[in-house]
Amino acid sequence: MNPFHRRTALRIASVSMLLAAIASPVAWFVAREKAEESIVALATEESGRLLLHHHAINLGGPDAVAHARLAAETITGALFDIAEIYNRNGQKLAEAQTRDGSHVERYMPKHGAPAYRDASYESLKLPDGHWALRVFVPLRNNPQDSRDAITGYFEGVRVMPAWQQAQLYDTSLSIALMVGLASLLCGAVLYPIMVRLADDNERKAREVLDSHISMMEALGRAIAKRDSDTGAHNYRVAWIAARIAERMGLSGGAMQALIAGSFLHDVGKIGIPDAILLKPGKLDEAEFDIMRTHVAQGEEIVTGMGWLDGANDVVAGHHEKWDGSGYPRRLRGEATPLAARIFAVADVFDALCSKRPYKEAMPFDAAMAILERDTGSHFDPGVMAIFRDMAADIFSRLADCSEAETMELLKDCVRRHFEM
Numbered sequence: 001m002n003p004f005h006r007r008t009a010l011r012i013a014s015v016s017m018l019l020a021a022i023a024s025p026v027a028w029f030v031a032r033e034k035a036e037e038s039i040v041a042l043a044t045e046e047s048g049r050l051l052l053h054h055h056a057i058n059l060g061g062p063d064a065v066a067h068a069r070l071a072a073e074t075i076t077g078a079l080f081d082i083a084e085i086y087n088r089n090g091q092k093l094a095e096a097q098t099r100d101g102s103h104v105e106r107y108m109p110k111h112g113a114p115a116y117r118d119a120s121y122e123s124l125k126l127p128d129g130h131w132a133l134r135v136f137v138p139l140r141n142n143p144q145d146s147r148d149a150i151t152g153y154f155e156g157v158r159v160m161p162a163w164q165q166a167q168l169y170d171t172s173l174s175i176a177l178m179v180g181l182a183s184l185l186c187g188a189v190l191y192p193i194m195v196r197l198a199d200d201n202e203r204k205a206r207e208v209l210d211s212h213i214s215m216m217e218a219l220g221r222a223i224a225k226r227d228s229d230t231g232a233h234n235y236r237v238a239w240i241a242a243r244i245a246e247r248m249g250l251s252g253g254a255m256q257a258l259i260a261g262s263f264l265h266d267v268g269k270i271g272i273p274d275a276i277l278l279k280p281g282k283l284d285e286a287e288f289d290i291m292r293t294h295v296a297q298g299e300e301i302v303t304g305m306g307w308l309d310g311a312n313d314v315v316a317g318h319h320e321k322w323d324g325s326g327y328p329r330r331l332r333g334e335a336t337p338l339a340a341r342i343f344a345v346a347d348v349f350d351a352l353c354s355k356r357p358y359k360e361a362m363p364f365d366a367a368m369a370i371l372e373r374d375t376g377s378h379f380d381p382g383v384m385a386i387f388r389d390m391a392a393d394i395f396s397r398l399a400d401c402s403e404a405e406t407m408e409l410l411k412d413c414v415r416r417h418f419e420m
Contacts, residue, residue, distance in 0.1 A: 016187025020180035027179035031172040059087045059152040068094035080156035100159045114153040131160045223269050232403040235410045238262035240346035242413045255417045257310025258339040265318045268298025313337035323377045341380040364395045
């Protein structure tokens with residue numbers, strides 16, 4: 001199992017277990033509540049039939065007490081352990097209890113004369129360990145019409161027997177386990193779907209990224225060819241800049257932007273006339289002014305291209321200097337983006353150490369002497385402090401590297417930082 005699949009499996013398993021841990025207790029609670037409501041509804045319905053049978057609904061006549069007592073005695077034992085019947089004024093007309101009812105009555109919460117208009121119940125865990133359901137039912141000639149006048153009140157207490165508690169517990173537990181199992185099964189079913197979708201997205205992302213990198217390489221090679229150089233310079237400076245940035249802790253989007261910007265730093269030279277770009281001698285002031293415009297032209301090329309927007313920091317700032325004497329904006333110190341300050345060191349180091357058509361490669365010590373001399377004026381001292389310790393290793397690694405070998409170095413770096 002590859003790392004991504006392992007992470008996906010762990011995340012789905014964690015979410016599934018969390019859902020099971022949340023849903024199972026909720027299902028337990030809901031199932032128990034529903035079971036209680038079913039018990040109360042059945043007992044209330046049957047009690048209503050007995051009350052009606054014994055003429056104990058309308059409790060205003062001369063025989064109200066006798067009817068109420070007979071109904072209370074009938075209801076007690078079969079459905080409830082305590083049955084109390086009141087008239088419309090809240091006066092108790094009759095009460096009957098079983099032995100369990102007499103035992104638990106002392107623990108029942110006391111209340112005043114009934115005056116409620118809607119049926120309700122409460123579930124009570126009594127101090128002696130018994131579990132009781134207590135119902136409150138207003139009596140009406142038409143029990144289905146809540147607007148009908150109340151003729152009396154019935155209150156009943158059912159002490160839940162052990163067998164019924166066990167049955168309710170087993171039912172609630174079964175439902176809770178089923179809900180928990182369903183949550184886990186959903187996770188198991190989702191895993192292959194998520195993996196497949198993620199693999200498809202990763203494949204498509206790689207295809208898009210490959211096309212972006214190919215476009216970036218084509219632009220870099222095009223300007224390198226126009227500038228009387230090979231594409232190796234772009235590969236080398238991008239790789240050197242990435243090595244420095246790694247040591248400085250850059251990663252993610254910042255690193256990707258640095259690599260793209262380093263590779264395309266001179267993309268604006270596409271717009272410079274050949275007469276100036278390829279002039280073998282020194283440029284005069286007017287020609288140098290035109291050459292400087294390659295920075296602005298490079299900004300125009302990479303700005304608004306989405307994935308290349310991040311390259312703008314290097315493209316726009318690679319000729320700025322630490323002391324503010326660079327161009328085009330004469331930025332000073334940390335006003336220049338960090339990516340551009342890192343690139344400046346990589347670019348000058350490679351330019352000094354590389355052979356060009358118009359010059360020989362400079363020895364390592366001579367190149368480092370120039371960089372040290374210009375630290376604090378051209379180069380960020382903080383970046384140089386990092387680069388100083390790794391410069392010799394970079395120099396030896398790039399020595400005698402062909403363009404193809406340099407390209408492979410950068411591609412390995414791209415795969416690592418672009419998560420390919």
